[in-house]
Amino acid sequence: MDDCIFCKIIKGEIPSKKIFEDDEFLAFHDVNPQAPLHFLVIPKRHIPNIMETAEADAGLLGRLLFRSQKIAAGLGFGEKGARFVINCKADGGQTVDHLHCHVLGGRSLQWPPG
Numbered sequence: 001m002d003d004c005i006f007c008k009i010i011k012g013e014i015p016s017k018k019i020f021e022d023d024e025f026l027a028f029h030d031v032n033p034q035a036p037l038h039f040l041v042i043p044k045r046h047i048p049n050i051m052e053t054a055e056a057d058a059g060l061l062g063r064l065l066f067r068s069q070k071i072a073a074g075l076g077f078g079e080k081g082a083r084f085v086i087n088c089k090a091d092g093g094q095t096v097d098h099l100h101c102h103v104l105g106g107r108s109l110q111w112p113p114g
């Protein structure tokens with residue numbers, strides 16, 4: 001999508017602090033971190049949000065979460081844990097309309113979120 005900032009990050013048109021990349025996903029540090037560790041994992045295919053996925057995307061969604069935990073574990077958060085979050089649309093607090101999984105760690109997070 002031409003006007004999607006995450007698609008621009010994938011294409012290298014906007015810089016990012018990249019953590020991981022393969023054919024399907026890109027992971028990079030959030031520009032406005034809410035915890036000592038805060039990165040995003042995004043599919044390279046433009047999917048606006050999790051509500052706009054289909055049965056055929058079930059594998060991609062599973063791999064998105066699996067990749068997120070592998071990266072977090074690789075960064076040393078396997079023992080203490082982290083939070084894996086997917087915001088969706090207005091009530092879910094989504095601000096960038098390209099599916100992404102937040103991974104936050106390095107501090108004790110509260111529940112419920114505000």
Ligand code: AMP
Pocket residue numbers: 005014016028029030031032033040086087093094095096097
């Ligand atoms: P959400 O509110 O769930 O849509 O999350 C979007 C996230 O993208 C926010 O945490 C932003 O800080 C982050 N973000 C926006 N622009 C950039 C960027 N250029 N590089 C890295 N993270 C970004």
